[in-house]
Amino acid sequence: MNIFYIRSSLDILKADDMDKINRTFASEFLLLGLSGYPKLEIIYFVLILIMYLLILTGNGVLIIASTFDSRLHTPMYFFLGNLSFLDICYTSSSVPSTLVSLISKKRNISFSGCAVQMFFGFAMGSTECLLLGMMAFDRYVAICSPLRYPVIMSKVVYVLMASVSWLSGGINSIVQTSLAMRLPFCGNNIIHHFTCEILAVLKLACADISLNIITMVISNMAFLVLPLLVIFFSYVFILYTILRMNSATGRRKAFSTCSAHLTVVIIFYGTIFFMYAKPKSQELHGEDKFQTSDKLISLFYGVVTPMLNPIIYSLRNKDVKAAVKYLLNRKPIQ
Numbered sequence: 001m002n003i004f005y006i007r008s009s010l011d012i013l014k015a016d017d018m019d020k021i022n023r024t025f026a027s028e029f030l031l032l033g034l035s036g037y038p039k040l041e042i043i044y045f046v047l048i049l050i051m052y053l054l055i056l057t058g059n060g061v062l063i064i065a066s067t068f069d070s071r072l073h074t075p076m077y078f079f080l081g082n083l084s085f086l087d088i089c090y091t092s093s094s095v096p097s098t099l100v101s102l103i104s105k106k107r108n109i110s111f112s113g114c115a116v117q118m119f120f121g122f123a124m125g126s127t128e129c130l131l132l133g134m135m136a137f138d139r140y141v142a143i144c145s146p147l148r149y150p151v152i153m154s155k156v157v158y159v160l161m162a163s164v165s166w167l168s169g170g171i172n173s174i175v176q177t178s179l180a181m182r183l184p185f186c187g188n189n190i191i192h193h194f195t196c197e198i199l200a201v202l203k204l205a206c207a208d209i210s211l212n213i214i215t216m217v218i219s220n221m222a223f224l225v226l227p228l229l230v231i232f233f234s235y236v237f238i239l240y241t242i243l244r245m246n247s248a249t250g251r252r253k254a255f256s257t258c259s260a261h262l263t264v265v266i267i268f269y270g271t272i273f274f275m276y277a278k279p280k281s282q283e284l285h286g287e288d289k290f291q292t293s294d295k296l297i298s299l300f301y302g303v304v305t306p307m308l309n310p311i312i313y314s315l316r317n318k319d320v321k322a323a324v325k326y327l328l329n330r331k332p333i334q
Contacts, residue, residue: 028108029189029196029204031101045102048299051307052095058310059084061324069323075158076142076257077320079135080313082162086124086131087306093120094195094302101194111181114196119177121302122198126223127169132268133227134161135261140234143254144241172219179212180205194299224272231265260313267308271301 066072066081094117101107109117141152180198186206193200198216202209235258242254314320 028110029114029191029201031097031107031109031191031194031196041102044299045099048095048102048303049099051303052091052099055087055091055303055307055310058307058314059087061327062310062313062320065320065323065327069326072319072323075138075153076135078158079131079138079162080320082165083128083131083135084310086128087309089120090124090128091303091306093117093124098194109196114191114201115177115181117196118180118198118201119173121195122176123169123173125169126172126219127165128268129223129227130165130168131162132261132265133230134158134165136227136231136234136265139258139261140238142257143238169223172223175215176212176219179215183207183209183212195302224269228269235262256317260317263312264309267305271305 062084063081066077066084097109097113097117138153138158142149145152176198180201183202183205184207185204188204191197191200191204202212238254238258242251245251245254314324
């Protein structure tokens with residue numbers, strides 16, 4: 001009797017252990033995307049493919065122009081080249097898999113693939129926030145202290161600024177991704193997004209995510225709020241300096257050097273705040289409707305914004321247009 005009781009207890013413990021393993025381990029996730037709208041999937045496939053090709057072409061041309069044209073070897077175009085490279089990396093980490101899921105209906109992504117996608121998405125987003133802040137500071141020094149600009153923004157300084165942005169974004173993403181992917185997931189592995197977006201993954205966890213929330217708040221303060229404050233105060237001083245200029249030509253030139261960057265900042269931060277600052281009451285009523293709108297907004301943030309960046313900088317900048325024309329008209333060396 002005792003032996004039978006011990007064996008039964010061991011069997012129960014083993015069953016509990018197996019159930020715990022099955023309950024806490026997810027080998028893959030399902031990315032729903034627009035699965036509820038099959039007629040729209042082929043349309044979105046074509047649109048996303050066209051936009052992705054434009055992203056690769058536009059940002060690639062900007063990188064080549066800022067690298068090979070000596071007239072663009074300045075801090076502003078160095079940061080612009082970094083921003084273009086970042087946009088290519090960000091979209092390449094998620095868009096190809098989105099295209100595959102739209103055309104083949106294959107919506108599953110492995111646990112490790114989801115972690116890699118989450119890492120690159122978070123790293124590129126964090127780095128872009130810092131780079132936009134660095135670019136605002138560069139414009140502030142160029143307009144408000146033009147005589148000291150070559151000393152303050154020397155090559156060592158702006159290369160260090162860009163390196164800190166990339167390194168900080170990578171470290172932040174390692175912390176957030178490792179904290180998210182160590183959580184247990186209890187059966188539900190359906191992500192209501194095109195990609196492994198960190199907030200969508202956290203919703204699937206069946207454990208306390210208070211540590212994740214705390215680190216996310218700290219991360220948002222460091223990578224969203226602080227760069228935004230730098231951008232805001234930089235443009236306050238820039239506007240003050242421009243309004244004090246006596247020359248209308250000088251004011252117009254100063255505005256033109258800032259307009260492209262300011263447009264990109266408004267699109268970038270506007271999309272982020274629209275995604276994450278939505279009232280909770282809206283989520284409770286018409287949940288499916290708002291889930292679809294969230295997906296489309298995340299698509300805009302992930303594809304449309306990187307596509308617009310090179311267009312905005314090319315249309316609003318004579319130096320970039322001149323460099324592109326110069327590169328296109330160059331004859332190959334025989």
